[in-house]
Amino acid sequence: MEARETIVKLLNQSSLILFAFVFLTFGILADSFLTLQNVRNILIQSSSLGIAATGMTLVLLTAGVDLSLGSIMFVAVAVSGKLLFNDYSLAISIFAALAVGFLLGMLNGLMIVRFRIVAFIATLAMLFAARGFGLWFTNTRAMNMPDEVTQLGATHLLGVPVPILALVGIAGLTQAFLAFTPWGRQLYALGVDPNAARKAGIRVDLILWTVYSVCGGCAAMGGLVALSQTGAVSPSFGSQREFAAIAAAVLGGTSLFGGRGTVFPGTILGAILFQTIENGLVIMNADPYLYPMVVSIIIFLAVLLDTVRNSVVNQLRRRHIRVQLDASQD
Amino acid sequence: MQTNSLLELSQISKGFFGIPVLEQVTLSVAPGQSLGLVGENGAGKSTLMNILGGNIQPDSGSMNWTGSAYRPHWPRDAEAAGIAFIHQELNLFPNLNVAENIFLADFPCRGFWIRRLEMFRRTKELLGQVGLAVSPQTPVVNLTAGEKQLVEIAKALHRQPKLLILDEPTTSLSEREIVHLFKVLRALQQQGMAMIYISHVLQHVQQLCSTVAVLRDGSIVGHGPVEHFSPGQLVALMVGRELEQHFPRIEHQPTDRLLLRAEALSQPGVIENVSLAVHEHEVIGIAGLMGSGRTEMARILFGLDSCSSGRVSVYRAGEMIEITKLPVSKRVQVGMALLTESRRDDGLCMSASIDENLGVVAGARFTVRGVLNKSLLRSSINRTREAVRLTPTASGRQAVRTLSGGNQQKVVLAKWLLNEPRILILDEPTRGIDVGAKFEIYRLIDELACKGAGIIIISSEIEELIGTCDRIIVMRKGEITNSFDRSHFDREAILNAALHSIEQVPA
Known part of the structure; x- marks a missing residue:
């Protein structure tokens, strides 16, 4: 019993342990890894993924999944790019991108809540539909953005780069909502048991709908931040980012079984960890074809730990028939 | 009857698929009164409570609550009226803390934000009322079963109910936790809270309640001040029916040839030192309350759950082979079957x-x-x-x-x-099926035993076991406490052994 609780505690800290391990390994293997400039780079590079993974975390907390995140990223960014080309202001195109992301997320939510389609299938459909729409909309051509876009990505506000500000703002606000609003706390409850949550008087459908909508919005925002760094919309923009987002969330301790995890520090740490691995591999001059394998091994470890933790916790929770006679301390 | 009743049920009837579950039930609870509701499994207690709670609608009859007609259609109607339920299974979310569980559906808020200090303050008050000295910020996953039960009560009190309905609240509590729970419940009674207390544990009902009602086969067969009934009378009322149910004539003849042997099976917190033997052509019944470990024992025998010590062996090709460590698939191959x-x-x-x-x-x-x-x-x-x-x-x-x-x-x-299994374990094989189908299942069981199978039947219906088995084993708190041979079958003795409400019945 005692030993098991220690195991659970260790498993709960697995993301921090993994983080320390990766950081130390690269620090030892590559001299230029642990420099201030490089750490700063990692943070800036993580911000797009971190924002997208924030939305994904909300969805995972409800024990759902959003496979369409990368496609929504693409459509949102393509719309804002088109608007910029047609001489709309930067503000309007940013707003339009966010609105598109939010709307597509709402559509996901509608399929899941109203038509009771499993999240996996509903968002898989959206993955193809949105990507297809984006390709048609852009004529499968890459668009190079005007300089103001990349300038925005390089701007500093109060000495902090704008992408990092966006990440901190969105992740911080989301975490505050998760921890300190009825919506957030009820979201955790429905992630564990939606039927029990419904019986407890929680408006499960409404919460699910907002979660998928916000996830769409976060995808669009993550796409915009990525755009401000790359300055171009290619037909493969955002492709497979949903998996990176899931990986970041799970690396940060969010459970795929729902009801467990945080955006801050959890998912943000996960996103930074994910980016750190890629960054470290670049600095070590590793063969680029090895990247996906290394990343996948680490994701595998994270998911394995989540599963082990889940089964251990379930075992602890199993109802006991024979109650230890007053063994408990008061 | 009384003019000042808090709750009055009159002539409530309900049937499912043409099978009556409640027939003309009339009951009343006065303000501040505690009513104990007892009855065997399947007597209709939970159906009655589901009607009160608005989960199902009665076919006929009416209810009165504080003097006006009461027809709940949803659980929230009952909640709004001031009726709070504490169910047998706890409905707490382990990933939230105590305060959040209590206020989950109606957090105190300012704008978007939860007023946490206010919530913690009120939680402290509620926890004080139930005598639970944990911080409101304790995650529920860290609480013991007894503490969770108290949190459930605090959650119910938060709604300021006039009537508290408790369904088997002591099933998973230790003796000390039960003593504490009763102290809390008595304090609530003194403050004027009315209660309906449903339990199999007759002493608990007698300790806690002023009146008692006995439900049998959907009808109230006894109702009055608790002093008027001795435990023996209550048991007699609970089971008091003749074997009107029909059972096929038993054709099989048990032999001495061993088919399955379990020796001293133990799993901490689940079962303790369980030994039993099943012979060829034999039907064994397992009686016991829900939560007595009977299902868990079956799962261990079949290999679905592990056990920390003990041996299970089966007869195969002329010898007993041990299967304790074998997975389910292998056990199926050696002729075992489990109907969950x-x-x-x-x-x-x-x-x-x-x-x-x-x-x-x-x-x-x-x-x-x-x-x-x-x-x-x-x-x-x-x-x-x-x-x-x-x-x-x-x-x-x-x-x-x-x-x-x-x-x-x-x-x-x-x-x-x-x-073609040799050893069948049937867990509640006739639950929720009609009388005709039950009869056929009993006949099939007999036929299988005639062909040489050894059968274990787990059932809440003692009559069913008496009608079909050669031997009945009683389980309580994860242990085998009694064993009855066919010649010694006695419904009251078996029920008493399962309830352990009166003196120990000799085996």
């Missing part, structure tokens, strides 16, 4: 067809070089369908979901029979 208590959840694929369900277990027997021999399987399926007298109108391609409960149970049975 919930055919919906783990006995059947409800949307799959009858034939698909039937082929699940025995598929391997009809596989030749990795390919399923469908025609062979089909002829076996048809033979087995006849053997269990599955409704001939159902086609093999029909979804199991469309069948009646009795026919569904026959599909589960047939699925295992295709594998």
Whole structure:
């Protein structure tokens, strides 16, 4: 019993342990890894993924999944790019991108809540539909953005780069909502048991709908931040980012079984960890074809730990028939 | 009767699929009164409570609450009226803290934000009322069963109910926790809280309640001040019916040839030192309350759960072989079968067809070089369908979901029979099926025993065990406490052994 609780505690800290391990390994293997400039780079590079993974975390907390995140990223960014080309202001195109992301997320939510389609299938459909729409909309051509876009990505506000500000703002606000609003706390409850949550008087459908909508919005925002760094919309923009987002969330301790995890520090740490691995591999001059394998091994470890933790916790929770006679301390 | 009743039920009746579950139930609770409600499993207690709670609607009859008509359609109607339920299974979210669980549906807020200090302050007050000295910020996952029960009560008190309904609140509590719970409940009674206390533990009812009502087969058979009933009278009232149910004549004759032997099986917190033997042509009944460890024992025998010590062996090809460490698939190969208590959840694929369900277990027997021999399987399926007298109108391609409960149970049975098992464990084989289908299941059990199988039946219906078994074993708190031979079958003695409410009954 005692030993098991220690195991659970260790498993709960697995993301921090993994983080320390990766950081130390690269620090030892590559001299230029642990420099201030490089750490700063990692943070800036993580911000797009971190924002997208924030939305994904909300969805995972409800024990759902959003496979369409990368496609929504693409459509949102393509719309804002088109608007910029047609001489709309930067503000309007940013707003339009966010609105598109939010709307597509709402559509996901509608399929899941109203038509009771499993999240996996509903968002898989959206993955193809949105990507297809984006390709048609852009004529499968890459668009190079005007300089103001990349300038925005390089701007500093109060000495902090704008992408990092966006990440901190969105992740911080989301975490505050998760921890300190009825919506957030009820979201955790429905992630564990939606039927029990419904019986407890929680408006499960409404919460699910907002979660998928916000996830769409976060995808669009993550796409915009990525755009401000790359300055171009290619037909493969955002492709497979949903998996990176899931990986970041799970690396940060969010459970795929729902009801467990945080955006801050959890998912943000996960996103930074994910980016750190890629960054470290670049600095070590590793063969680029090895990247996906290394990343996948680490994701595998994270998911394995989540599963082990889940089964251990379930075992602890199993109802006991024979109650230890007053063994408990008061 | 009383003019100042808090709650009055008159002539409530309810049936499911034509089977009456409640018949003309009339009950009343005065303000501040505590009513103990007792009855066997299946007597209709939970149906009555579901009607009170607005989960189901009665077929006829009326209810009065604080003097006006009360017809709840949703659980929230009951909640709004001031009726709070503490269910047997706790409804707490382990990933939230105590305060959040209490205020989950109505957090105190300022704008978007939860007023946490306010919430913690009020939680402290509520926890004080139930005498629970934990921080409001403690995650519920860290609480013991007794503490969780108290949090449930605090959660109910938060709604300021006039009537508190507790359904078997002591099932998973230790003695000390029960003592504390009762202290809390008595304090609430002194403050004028009315209660309906449902329990199998008759002493608890007598300690806590001023009046008691006995429900049997959907009717109130006894109702009055608790002093008017001795525990013995209560038990007699609970079971007091003749064997009007029909059982087929028992044809099988148990022999001495051992089929299954369990020796000193223990699993901490689940079962303790359980030993039993099943012989050829023998039917053994396991009696005990829900939560007595009977289902858990079956799962351990079948290898679904592990046990920390003890041995299980089965007779195979002339010798006893040990199977303690073997996985379920191997146990199936040596001739074991388990029909779980919930055919919906783990006995059947409800949307799959009858034939698909039937082929699940025995598929391997009809596989030749990795390919399923469908025609062979089909002829076996048809033979087995006849053997269990599955409704001939159902086609093999029909979804199991469309069948009646009795026919569904026959599909589960047939699925295992295709594998020609030697040892069958049946967990609540007749739950929720009608009398006619029950009779056929009993006859099938007898037939199987005649052919040489050893059978273990787990049932909440003692009559059923008396009508079908050669030996009845009683379990309580994870241990085997008594064993009765056919010649010593006595309903009251068995029920007493399971309840342990009066003096120990000699085995």
